[in-house]
Every structure is written in C-alpha cells, then in structure tokens.
Amino acid sequence: MLKGFRQGEKEFQAEVITLKTVQHANLVCLCGFFSKGTKRLLVYDYMPFGSLDIHLFGKNSKTLEGKMRYQIALEIARGLAYLHEECRNYIIYCDIKPKNILLEAGFCSKVADFGLAKLFGHDFRRVPTLEGFLLHLLDSKLEGNFDEDQVTKACNIACWCIQEGEMNKPSMGYVVQVLEEVVEVGIPPVPL
Known part of the structure; x- marks a missing residue:
C-alpha cells in the first residue's frame, strides 16, 4: 500500500489507466486499485514463486x-522491449532488479513494480541515460552449470547497454533478438 503518497488523485488514476492498458506475457498484470484520501493500493496478479531475488x-x-x-x-528483455518500444505510451523502467522480477509457476518471469517508471509520448526516440545496478554477473553457486556461449552473449550485450552515448546503445528489441539468437552481437568497444 502506498500510504501517504503525495501524488494527486487525478495523476494516480491516470497512471492506473496507463498501467491497466499495458498487457504483455512478461509483465505483471494490474487487476485493480484502491484509492481513498492519501492511501493507495495497487492489486496485481498473484505470483506463486515470489521474486527472483529469493531464488x-x-x-x-x-x-x-x-x-x-x-x-x-x-x-x-521481452517485457522491457514491449515497455520501451511497443506499448501506446513508451514506459522507461528505471528500477530493474531481481526483487522486481516476479515468477509464475514454471518460473515464467514477469517485470513488476512500475513505481519508478517514466512515461513518454510516441515522439520519444531514445532512452535517457539511467544509472543501473550490476550485482553479480555470474553466481558462484552455479558451480560450472551454465552455457559459456550464453554467458558471453549476455555479458557482451550488457556491455553494449552501458556504452557512453545514446547512439552506441542497443534498443531492447535488439537485445531480445540477440538473446533469441536471431542476430549476433559484436564485441563492445573498450571504454575510454
């Protein structure tokens, strides 16, 4: 519950309407909301496997x-590509982290917690530079149980995503194509 949140009722309802129209297989679905006075509550689908950070x-x-x-x-990446490039209003998600990824049965992942999302109109072309968090690139608990090519590909695309200058960064749609192995990603330049 967003208690004491300083957002006006009209702004809150406008955000709810926007979030309700956002529908994608890899985004948590907003089921409803409650708003009375300064109290706000957003109701999302139940995700039985909890958040990714727990796992x-x-x-x-x-x-x-x-x-x-x-x-x-x-x-x-598919969920973010939809938000960045395909939905009616471009939504730039500014708080991506394991705690904000929820898991359905079968470990289907869904991006959640749009509290820090930024809405942009269709005239918006590039994602502004936003600081992110790189926690652990490779978990030692994997004990060698991973595909080296996938790790290399994921690290290369991550390095492209943090390049200086907007023209050097790939779109989320391109990131999805790389991860789906539709296109190959080159080695990113070494930062100066």
Whole structure:
C-alpha cells in the first residue's frame, strides 16, 4: 500500500489507466486499485514463486541453472522491449532488479513494480541515460552449470547497454533478438 503518497488523485488514476492498458506475457498484470484520501493500493496478479531475488540470493533456495537464468533474462528483455518500444505510451523502467522480477509457476518471469517508471509520448526516440545496478554477473553457486556461449552473449550485450552515448546503445528489441539468437552481437568497444 502506498500510504501517504503525495501524488494527486487525478495523476494516480491516470497512471492506473496507463498501467491497466499495458498487457504483455512478461509483465505483471494490474487487476485493480484502491484509492481513498492519501492511501493507495495497487492489486496485481498473484505470483506463486515470489521474486527472483529469493531464488538467486536466498540462503535456503535451490540454485537456478544457467539455462533457466538465461530464459528468465530473455523474458525480462521481452517485457522491457514491449515497455520501451511497443506499448501506446513508451514506459522507461528505471528500477530493474531481481526483487522486481516476479515468477509464475514454471518460473515464467514477469517485470513488476512500475513505481519508478517514466512515461513518454510516441515522439520519444531514445532512452535517457539511467544509472543501473550490476550485482553479480555470474553466481558462484552455479558451480560450472551454465552455457559459456550464453554467458558471453549476455555479458557482451550488457556491455553494449552501458556504452557512453545514446547512439552506441542497443534498443531492447535488439537485445531480445540477440538473446533469441536471431542476430549476433559484436564485441563492445573498450571504454575510454
């Protein structure tokens, strides 16, 4: 519940309407909302497997294998590509982290928590530079249980995504194509 949130009722309802129109297989679906006074509540689909951070960093969690992690990364990229490039209003997600990735049965991943998303009109062309977080590129708990080519590809595309200058960064649609192995990604330039 967003208690004491300083957003006006009209702005909150406009955001709810926007979020309700966002529908994609890899985005959590907004089911409804509650708003009274300064109290706000957003209701999303139930995700029985919880958040990705529990499965990556939880002490009692079973280690996710490399192929499963790659599939989750691909699904996250698909969700972000939809937000950035395909939905009616471009939505730039500014808080991507394992805690904001929820898992359905079968570990289908869905991007959640749009609280820090930025809405842009269709005249918007490039994603502004936003600082992100790189926690662990490769989890030691994998103990060699991963596909080296997938790790290399994921690291290369991640390095392209953090390049200086907007013209050097790939779109999320391109990231999806790389992860789906539709196109190959080159080695990124060494930062100066």
